[in-house]
Amino acid sequence: MGKNDPFKNAMRQLAEANEIISIDKNIYAQLQHPQRVLEVFLPIKMDDGHVEVFTGWRSQYNDARGPYKGGIRFHPDVSRSEVQALSAWMTWKTAVVNIPLGGGKGGVAVDPKKLSDRELQELSRSYMRAIAKFVGPNLDIPAPDVYTDPRIMGWMLDEYEKMFGAHTPGVITGKPLSIGGSEVREYSTAQGAVYVLLRAAEKLGLAKNSTVAIQGFGNAGSFMAELLERAGYRVAVLSDSHGTICNYMGLKVAEVATHKKNTGSVSGYSGANNEGEKHCLEHEVDILIPAALENSINAENVNLIKTKLIVELANGPISQEAEKVLNRKNILIVPDILANAGGVVVSYFEQVQNASGYYWKKEEVLTRLKEIMDLAFDEVWKEKEKNRTTMRLGAYTLAVRRVEAAMKDRGRN
Ligand code: GLU
Numbered sequence: 001m002g003k004n005d006p007f008k009n010a011m012r013q014l015a016e017a018n019e020i021i022s023i024d025k026n027i028y029a030q031l032q033h034p035q036r037v038l039e040v041f042l043p044i045k046m047d048d049g050h051v052e053v054f055t056g057w058r059s060q061y062n063d064a065r066g067p068y069k070g071g072i073r074f075h076p077d078v079s080r081s082e083v084q085a086l087s088a089w090m091t092w093k094t095a096v097v098n099i100p101l102g103g104g105k106g107g108v109a110v111d112p113k114k115l116s117d118r119e120l121q122e123l124s125r126s127y128m129r130a131i132a133k134f135v136g137p138n139l140d141i142p143a144p145d146v147y148t149d150p151r152i153m154g155w156m157l158d159e160y161e162k163m164f165g166a167h168t169p170g171v172i173t174g175k176p177l178s179i180g181g182s183e184v185r186e187y188s189t190a191q192g193a194v195y196v197l198l199r200a201a202e203k204l205g206l207a208k209n210s211t212v213a214i215q216g217f218g219n220a221g222s223f224m225a226e227l228l229e230r231a232g233y234r235v236a237v238l239s240d241s242h243g244t245i246c247n248y249m250g251l252k253v254a255e256v257a258t259h260k261k262n263t264g265s266v267s268g269y270s271g272a273n274n275e276g277e278k279h280c281l282e283h284e285v286d287i288l289i290p291a292a293l294e295n296s297i298n299a300e301n302v303n304l305i306k307t308k309l310i311v312e313l314a315n316g317p318i319s320q321e322a323e324k325v326l327n328r329k330n331i332l333i334v335p336d337i338l339a340n341a342g343g344v345v346v347s348y349f350e351q352v353q354n355a356s357g358y359y360w361k362k363e364e365v366l367t368r369l370k371e372i373m374d375l376a377f378d379e380v381w382k383e384k385e386k387n388r389t390t391m392r393l394g395a396y397t398l399a400v401r402r403v404e405a406a407m408k409d410r411g412r413n
Helices: 006-021 025-030 080-096 117-134 150-164 185-204 219-230 253-263 277-282 320-328 342-356 362-387 391-409
Strands: 036-045 051-062 072-075 103-109 211-215 234-240 243-246 273-275 287-290 309-311 332-334
Touching: 006 080, 006 320, 006 391, 025 391, 036 080, 036 117, 051 080, 051 117, 072 150, 080 103, 080 342, 080 362, 080 391, 103 117, 117 150, 185 219, 185 287, 185 309, 185 332, 185 342, 185 362, 211 219, 211 277, 219 234, 219 253, 234 253, 234 277, 243 277, 320 332, 332 391, 342 362, 362 391
Parallel strands: 072 103, 211 234, 211 287, 287 309, 309 332
Antiparallel strands: 036 051, 051 103, 234 243, 243 273
16 A cells, blocks of 8 residues: 555545544545646657657645645656645645645656756756646746756756746746755755754753764755754764665764765765665664655564654655554654755745845845744644644644635635
């Protein structure tokens, strides 16, 4: 189950939240579906001259609180159901941190590592052409996600502006700084997670030099490792799809990053014990940070986990069966829709800066981000205490109620 139908799982989470808050029936019925899903077929002339057709989607789940917002994923496992699930999670995410945006998500089923630079640029432009009429600064604003980055956002922005003949930086976020990106955006997902991690660690009384394992060393995971090392934590275990490295004295994150840049993996780094990819979760650490893909913690491996705190940097990294086990063991889980919301919060700041044409300094972005993350953490904690439930359900009930209120105020019930 699960892995094959992520949207069904997302709806199960909604149902669980609804058992606590019983929202309006007519609104609940609408939330069983995205408002719109585009499916696009993208013919790309490959370098050897043959044409390959890639399939992509853009799911617009809910826009009651503001324009649809969410990243674009380039990954071979992307499916319509996954994109829909991710678009629902974006809706709860923007609601839980209370920014005036809805939720959407896009993706293309492709392994971008197998494409040349030219093919990747062609695919990015072609995807933007296909969805252009359905996105815009007041309608739907894409951003980076797994295997997409500022460079790709730059190509997509350029394609959009060519089509409509006007500068429109607010149509996409996570752009390079040179063309309207925001300070901090590149590491904002990790930065936001650090702010909530500090709050959670305080609740559990964890020391500043606690040990950390991070599963996944991509966009979010690598910045998280760097920021936590700088904050005094011991980053003891790091993994990617090729292997796990471990050093309980604390890994030197910058060296690991250079090693990964040169070899394509953390594996083989000389300042650590080298193990297989699966071993990442077996280590006894104070804090575990899943930063890879969905369901990476599941029924098969959950019993190996020995930690006190899990901060979900990835979207949906814990399967529902695994979560039950972790809850029974009293491991505190800071859920994805709160823990990784820093990315979309700074995307929102980027849009505000684009709309005003006036750009903020790094310190200003950090101060405002911290303010939003701290408040959201405290509100979720309060909600969890009030309902005597988990942080995930606390975040869900808070977010779903906010979406319900906006739908009611629009008369959509
Ligand atoms: N892809 C990121 C996420 O899942 C960021 C989305 C955005 O900035 O719109 O939250």
